[in-house]
Every structure is written in structure tokens, then in C-alpha cells.
């Protein structure tokens with residue numbers, strides 16, 4: 001996971017200032033604020049980072065590199081994707097992965113544009129011909145301690161399935177994702193419930209753990 005983590009664990013590394021969480025997505029920021037609470041001092045910056053392509057982990061790391069240069073300081077970014085386990089030959093997707101040993105294709109969407117284009121119903125329709133409606137939500141946070149530091153990544157995954165939309169429509173594909181073991185969609189769940197089991201909640205637990213171990217201190221602590 002974190003290449004630089006070993007170097008920082010227990011060392012109390014001094015950072016020039018608190019970490020900036022960079023995102024253009026207000027709902028993400030709201031969730032990150034709620035989940036992190038007072039555990040990590042951070043400020044936020046609204047910046048539309050480029051929608052990159054490639055392996056999810058590389059996308060997230062590259063976002064962090066770009067953001068760290070912009071901010072010229074420590075940054076945290078994240079990239080989220082929804083991955084359908086059994087969907088072949090979808091036109092126009094960015095990535096097609098062969099999954100494990102069985103030749104099931106996993107399609108990774110950049111949902112920002114995809115969801116906007118075809119909507120919740122469209123996403124359900126894509127799976128109409130397939131028995132396998134399973135999917136997973138994946139969130140990859142990248143932490144770069146500065147513009148020249150190699151980003152560390154923290155991955156959270158939640159398994160579930162794609163269902164016809166239920167619940168409030170105020171965050172992306174929340175209404176069509178029903179996590180395994182629950183009879184509610186993300187959108188129907190109370191926020192605290194979602195955060196306990198969500199891709200973002202899990203990834204942020206790892207981020208918190210890293211901060212607890214690394215014991216960063218900040219030269220100018222501009223906690224907002």
C-alpha cells in the first residue's frame with residue numbers, strides 16, 4: 001500500500017501545513033468531513049482535476065501529484081468508481097479488465113460522464129441481459145506529502161448489486177447500489193450507516209490509521 005509509510009511511521013514527520021483535500025465534488029467533501037470529524041486536520045480546495053484514464057490506483061496517484069503541485073503542499077485526493085462484475089462489450093467505456101481466473105470482464109466507468117449520459121435507468125438497462133447484477137464500489141485515496149513526494153494510496157471496496165433506483169437522488173449512483181447484506185440502497189440508508197460500510201468509509205479508516213501511526217506535525221496548523 002503505502003510506499004512511504006514505513007519511512008514515516010513513528011517518526012513524527014513535520015509537514016509545512018495541514019493537508020488539503022482537493023475535490024470538485026461537494027458531496028464527496030461533505031462525506032469526508034463527516035467521516036474524518038476531528039481526526040485529521042485538513043482544509044479543502046475545490047479544484048476540477050483532470051479526468052484521467054488508466055488503472056484506478058494510477059489515476060488516483062496522478063491526481064495527487066497534480067494537486068500537490070497546484071497546492072505546493074500536502075494533499076489528499078480520491079477517485080471513486082463503480083465496477084460491474086459481469087458486463088461485456090459495453091461501448092465507450094474507458095477500461096476493460098479480465099477478472100481473476102474466470103474470463104468475466106469487469107468494466108470500470110468514469111461515472112462522472114457516464115452517469116450523466118445514461119442515468120440510473122440506463123445503468124440498470126445495461127445489465128438487463130445479464131443474470132449477474134453484482135458490482136463493487138471502490139474508493140482510492142491518495143496522499144502526497146508534497147509536490148515531489150510519491151503518493152501513498154488507501155483503498156476501500158464495498159460489494160453489492162445494481163438495483164432499480166430507490167431513495168433520494170442527491171449523490172451519484174447511491175440510489176442504484178445496494179450493498180450485500182442490506183435491503184436498502186446507499187441512498188436509502190442514513191448517512192452514518194452508509195459511512196460504516198461504504199467504500200469511502202473503509203478507505204478513510206486506513207487513512208486515519210496512517211495518520212495515527214505517522215504522527216505528522218504541522219508547521220502552520222490552519223485547521224478549518
Ligand SMILES: O=c1nc[nH]c2c1ncn2[C@H]1C[C@H](O)[C@@H](COP(=O)(O)OP(=O)(O)OP(=O)(O)O)O1
Nearest residue numbers: 023024025048049078079080111112171172173174
Ligand atoms: O459514494 C458515492 N456514491 C454515489 N456516487 C458517487 C460516490 N462517490 C463518487 N460518486 C460519483 C460521483 C462521480 O460522478 C463519480 C466519481 O467520479 P470522480 O472522478 O471520483 O468524482 P468527481 O469528478 O465528481 O470528483 P473529483 O473532483 O474528486 O474527481 O462517481
Ligand SMILES: [Mg+2]
Nearest residue numbers: 049050051112
Ligand atoms: Mg473527477
